Amino acid sequence: MRFNYMLPKTEQMRKCPDGRQHYYVPTSHMEAVIGHIAVRFRCKYCGELATAFLDNEKYKINEHLLTTYGA
Numbered sequence: 001m002r003f004n005y006m007l008p009k010t011e012q013m014r015k016c017p018d019g020r021q022h023y024y025v026p027t028s029h030m031e032a033v034i035g036h037i038a039v040r041f042r043c044k045y046c047g048e049l050a051t052a053f054l055d056n057e058k059y060k061i062n063e064h065l066l067t068t069y070g071a
Contacts, residue, residue, distance in 0.1 A: 001025070001069055003041055006062065007052045016046040024050060026070040039066060 003024050004012050016022055024041040027049075031038050036053040043050075054062070 001065070003065075003069070006039070006054065006058075007041065007050055011050045011052075016043060016048070018046070020045055022046070022048065022050075026066045028070045030066070030070075 003026055004022065007024060011022075011024075014022060023044040025044050027040045027042050029040040033053070036055055037059040039052050039054060039059075041050045041052065042048070059066075
């Protein structure tokens with residue numbers, strides 16, 4: 001399952017070194033920062049990392065998916 005929609009638009013537009021669109025999946029690394037939850041994603045194709053800062057409401061909506069698919 002692709003989680004690109006959770007990342008900022010600038011991250012969604014970036015490409016892998018071979019030209020494919022990144023296929024981001026959540027890692028098990030999540031941490032709380034003031035007012036947000038930082039969720040780390042890794043590209044399934046090239047391994048590049050990206051971080052999304054979700055507010056508490058968005059995190060609660062997606063919490064089940066993130067914990068289920070997180071590596």
